[in-house]
Amino acid sequence: MKYIDEFRDGSAARVVAERIAAEADPAREYRLMEFCGGHTHAIFRYGIPDLLPPNVRMIHGPGCPVCVLPIGRLDLAIDLAMRPGVTLCTYGDMMRVPGSRKRSLLRAKAEGADVRMVYSATDALRLARELPDREIVFFAIGFETTTPPTAVAVQIAAAEGLHNFSVYCNHVLTPPALVHLLETANPEDPEPVRIDGFVGPAHVSVVIGTDAYQRFAEHYRKPVVIAGFEPLDVLQSILMLVRQLNDGRATIENEYSRAVVAGGNLRAQAIVGDVLEVRETFEWRGLGDVPFSALRLRAKYAAHDAESRFAVVPVKARENKACECPAILRGVKRPTDCGIFGTVCTPENPMGSCMVSAEGACAAYYTYGRHKAPAIA
Amino acid sequence: MCLAIPAEVIEVLDATRARVSIGGVVKEIALHLVEGVVVGDYVLLHVGFALGKIDPEEAQRTLEALRALGEPLEDAA
Amino acid sequence: MDTIEPESRALKARTLDLTRGRVDMSHGGGGRAMAHLIDEVFRHAFDNPLLDRGDDQAQFEVGAGRLAFTTDSYVISPLFFPGGDIGSLAVHGTVNDLAMAGAVPKWLSSAFIIEEGFPLADLKRIVDSMAAAARAAGVQVVTGDTKVVERGKGDGVFINTAGIGVVPAGVDIHARRALPGDAILVSGTLGDHGVAILSHRQGLAFETDLQSDSAPLHGLVAAMLVAAPDLHVLRDPTRGGVAATLNEIAQAAGVGMHLDEAALPIRAQVRGACELLGLDPLNVANEGKLLAICAADDAQRLLAAMRAHEFGRDAAIIGTVVEDANRFVSMETVFGGRRMVDWLTGEQLPRIC
Numbered sequence: 045m046k047y048i049d050e051f052r053d054g055s056a057a058r059v060v061a062e063r064i065a066a067e068a069d070p071a072r073e074y075r076l077m078e079f080c081g082g083h084t085h086a087i088f089r090y091g092i093p094d095l096l097p098p099n100v101r102m103i104h105g106p107g108c109p110v111c112v113l114p115i116g117r118l119d120l121a122i123d124l125a126m127r128p129g130v131t132l133c134t135y136g137d138m139m140r141v142p143g144s145r146k147r148s149l150l151r152a153k154a155e156g157a158d159v160r161m162v163y164s165a166t167d168a169l170r171l172a173r174e175l176p177d178r179e180i181v182f183f184a185i186g187f188e189t190t191t192p193p194t195a196v197a198v199q200i201a202a203a204e205g206l207h208n209f210s211v212y213c214n215h216v217l218t219p220p221a222l223v224h225l226l227e228t229a230n231p232e233d234p235e236p237v238r239i240d241g242f243v244g245p246a247h248v249s250v251v252i253g254t255d256a257y258q259r260f261a262e263h264y265r266k267p268v269v270i271a272g273f274e275p276l277d278v279l280q281s282i283l284m285l286v287r288q289l290n291d292g293r294a295t296i297e298n299e300y301s302r303a304v305v306a307g308g309n310l311r312a313q314a315i316v317g318d319v320l321e322v323r324e325t326f327e328w329r330g331l332g333d334v335p336f337s338a339l340r341l342r343a344k345y346a347a348h349d350a351e352s353r354f355a356v357v358p359v360k361a362r363e364n365k366a367c368e369c370p371a372i373l374r375g376v377k378r379p380t381d382c383g384i385f386g387t388v389c390t391p392e393n394p395m396g397s398c399m400v401s402a403e404g405a406c407a408a409y410y411t412y413g414r415h416k417a418p419a420i421a
Numbered sequence: 422m423c424l425a426i427p428a429e430v431i432e433v434l435d436a437t438r439a440r441v442s443i444g445g446v447v448k449e450i451a452l453h454l455v456e457g458v459v460v461g462d463y464v465l466l467h468v469g470f471a472l473g474k475i476d477p478e479e480a481q482r483t484l485e486a487l488r489a490l491g492e493p494l495e496d497a498a
Numbered sequence: 499m500d501t502i503e504p505e506s507r508a509l510k511a512r513t514l515d516l517t518r519g520r521v522d523m524s525h526g527g528g529g530r531a532m533a534h535l536i537d538e539v540f541r542h543a544f545d546n547p548l549l550d551r552g553d554d555q556a557q558f559e560v561g562a563g564r565l566a567f568t569t570d571s572y573v574i575s576p577l578f579f580p581g582g583d584i585g586s587l588a589v590h591g592t593v594n595d596l597a598m599a600g601a602v603p604k605w606l607s608s609a610f611i612i613e614e615g616f617p618l619a620d621l622k623r624i625v626d627s628m629a630a631a632a633r634a635a636g637v638q639v640v641t642g643d644t645k646v647v648e649r650g651k652g653d654g655v656f657i658n659t660a661g662i663g664v665v666p667a668g669v670d671i672h673a674r675r676a677l678p679g680d681a682i683l684v685s686g687t688l689g690d691h692g693v694a695i696l697s698h699r700q701g702l703a704f705e706t707d708l709q710s711d712s713a714p715l716h717g718l719v720a721a722m723l724v725a726a727p728d729l730h731v732l733r734d735p736t737r738g739g740v741a742a743t744l745n746e747i748a749q750a751a752g753v754g755m756h757l758d759e760a761a762l763p764i765r766a767q768v769r770g771a772c773e774l775l776g777l778d779p780l781n782v783a784n785e786g787k788l789l790a791i792c793a794a795d796d797a798q799r800l801l802a803a804m805r806a807h808e809f810g811r812d813a814a815i816i817g818t819v820v821e822d823a824n825r826f827v828s829m830e831t832v833f834g835g836r837r838m839v840d841w842l843t844g845e846q847l848p849r850i851c
Contacts, residue, residue, distance in 0.1 A: 045427070045443065045444045045766070045769065045770060045773065046463065047427035047428070047463060047475055047480060048426065048427060048773065050484055051484075052832055052833055053832075053833075054760075054831075054832050054833050054834045056487050056488070056491075057833050057834045058834055059487070059490050059491040060487065060490055061834070079435025080423065081851055082423055082424060082851060088837060089831070089836045089837055090831045090832075090833040090835050090837065091831050091833065091834070091835015091836045092833070092835055093835065094834070094835035094836055095833075095834060095835050106441070107851060108851060117537045135468070135846040135848075135849070135850045136847035136849050136850070137847070137849045137850055137851050139847055140843075140844070140847070148623075154705060161848070163468065163469055163775075163848060164451070164468045164470070164703055165468065165469070166451055166469055167469070172492075172769075186850065186851070187423060188424065189423035189425065189467055189472065190467065190468060190850060192454050192468065192470070192472070193451070193454075193467070193468050193470045196451065196453045196454065196470070200477070210458050245423065246423070246425075247423035247425045247465065247467060247472065248423060250425070250465060250472050250473045251473075271429060272483075273424075273425065275833045276487065276833075277483075279485075280483075280487060299483070300474065301476070301479040301482070301483060302475050302476050302477075302479040302480035302483055303465055303473055303474075303475055303476070309454060309455075309472065309473050311454055311455070311456065312454045312472070315453070370567065391842075391843050392843040401851065402849060402851075403851055411838060411840045412837040412838050412840070413837065413838065414826075414838060415824070415828050415836075415838050422851060423850075424776045424849060424850055424851060426773045426774060427818050442770075443770035443771075443773055443774050444709075444766040444767055444769050444770025444771075444773070445706070445766050445767040446697075446705070446706045446767050446769055446770040446771045446774060447704060447705040447706070448703075448705070448774065450706045466774070467850070468850050
């Protein structure tokens with residue numbers, strides 16, 4: 045497949061890997077964070093750690109919208125689904141995530157709730173048209189990539205007067221999360237988080253552009269390389285970061301130039317700006333409260349905001365005490381540092397956010413990498 | 422996050438809909454987020470929407486930069 | 499011996515409205531309505547002397563040697579899909595479970611649980627399809643059962659088939675025979691069935707001309723046994739895909755496996771659909787493929803025999819069995835690194851992330 049296969053080429057990979065090994069200074073460590081969960085998944089799925097020298101270490105960031113959704117917010121979705129008359133539409137990723145008391149949307153469905161898995165927000169709109177007597181609630185999750193489609197759906201619903209369509213909005217933002225990672229340090233951490241550079245998200249950047257990351261280079265003096273989604277893109281971006289660090293540079297570079305431009309997708313940004321506004325604060329599972337890091341529907345679209353329509357009351361749920369996700373999401377600990385990893389906590393029985401999604405650090409490592417024993421980067 | 426894949430536009434139905442092919446599998450998608458899409462373009466497909474177009478020249482440049490990485494090593498050998 | 503003469507069968511055929519009628523509770527009641535259903539739909543289609551006797555059981559000689567016996571239930575939705583339907587699947591699936599022992603499949607039973615209100619036209623279509631599949635596979639449906647459940651208590655129709663086959667002398671195929679050094683082969687392209695089904699599921703509509711690969715494999719197995727009489731393991735990778743099946747074998751045999759991603763035969767459209775939905779072809783169901791494990795020396799001969807057969811054209815050697823106390827199945831990716839091939843917790847769901 046075009047634009048996919050060329051960027052998975054094994055012989056090109058060997059060449060880039062050799063360059064990284066040749067240029068990485070053996071006297072130092074390179075601690076690079078890939079923010080995006082999709083990149084975490086690609087790294088493990090293609091065995092990229094095998095191709096890196098031991099002093100280049102990937103730290104797996106919190107860019108997994110399923111992983112960072114607090115249990116309380118999921119509980120609310122399940123409650124909505126259980127209400128008579130409500131049809132809850134959700135992406136497949138959320139179906140099996142356990143909320144409080146081991147409930148999940150899948151279990152709710154088994155108990156009679158009308159939960160429908162959809163591929164697109166447009167499918168939820170179609171259901172709203174086909175089932176005028178039901179309340180269609182679209183469970184919106186995701187970073188800046190997934191937000192514009194939700195915004196389009198709200199605009200269409202408003203234009204068509206689809207009164208029975210509403211959105212339960214849980215969209216989150218990337219740059220504030222990156223800032224939070226660099227700004228906060230937990231005194232209980234075994235060592236302070238040290239991130240030397242970032243592999244920037246591919247498709248978030250298609251929407252927000254490379255300009256959105258200027259602050260990291262200037263204020264925090266950290267290089268950011270926006271990497272495409274394929275393993276060769278990730279490897280090349282790692283090489284570019286190693287070179288920046290060797291040269292003492294801290295700039296934004298765009299490896300994914302075939303899809304990302306400096307200003308991003310202005311049309312998508314305008315649509316999002318019309319429909320959504322920034323929340324003052326939002327809880328991220330594992331990271332705590334992060335200011336200005338999430339979105340909600342503007343007042344003018346309140347009729348399509350499930351939180352207004354259904355008088356939803358926020359709930360705070362409790363996490364498992366043995367779960368090390370907070371430290372893992374900040375890159376301070378590895379999955380194998382967690383006492384319950386692979387024993388109590390497995391993809392079959394996930395205890396915390398890092399295991400619930402295929403691209404959570406723990407799930408990715410368990411599914412793809414546990415044959416390597418604890419010495420994985 | 423954000424699984425988006427390159428898809429070839431095989432038919433533009435109207436201003437907001439097109440049919441695309443991914444390895445021969447065809448899907449109808451939404452065009453609200455992009456403009457000026459024509460048959461033969463490659464778009465990035467995410468949750469049923471085109472997020473942006475793929476620039477073929479930039480793609481070529483990226484691949485060439487990758488290939489160029491191999492050259493210094495060959496000279497040294 | 500009461501065989502039903504063709505003429506009297508034709509006379510009886512007019513009591514059911516097979517075009518517009520629906521199954522109701524009386525059809526499962528054991529009375530005349532049920533007798534008509536069995537006669538006009540099932541016996542008419544399956545058409546063999548054992549079934550025509552109308553006994554509660556089929557009685558037959560089996561000769562000397564070992565028997566293989568298996569059962570499976572079929573609950574698939576949608577009932578009709580490109581390349582097959584629940585009926586043909588119910589024959590192929592059970593025939594294949596027998597074939598995986600190297601057995602020659604002979605006799606099937608078929609039990610139907612039908613939901614009240616199910617269209618008779620659909621029932622006839624399913625049963626006729628089963629009959630055609632059985633004929634093509636050289637097996638007979640010799641006994642059966644029919645039940646009807648109230649509306650809302652069944653998903654249209656559920657089918658159970660059990661099968662008996664005869665294992666030829668000298669054939670000894672089972673999972674524990676996998677040995678380090680053995681070659682792992684697959685008989686053709688991965689994921690065709692699962693993707694064909696997905697394309698027809700609500701909410702995921704995409705256009706493809708992919709068909710389910712549902713097919714009976716005992717002919718292929720017979721050809722394979724001629725080329726490599728000492729085959730170690732055979733298994734068909736149905737639910738859970740190749741990943742689940744290889745992990746099952748690894749666990750049972752106490753070995754590990756190394757696969758080569760570049761060697762996996764996968765159609766472009768299956769690749770495309772999996773990319774679109776974020777699925778891994780190794781976890782997608784197949785209904786007309788088998789995995790074979792044999793001694794390394796037999797691999798090339800076995801591969802040639804498979805490729806010469808109608809259901810083995812795209813066969814490939816995909817890996818090797820290795821020593822591994824952890825029983826991990828891992829794979830060298832096309833990219834050069836190695837990763838685990840794990841079996842999933844439950845059904846793979848499409849993802850956006």
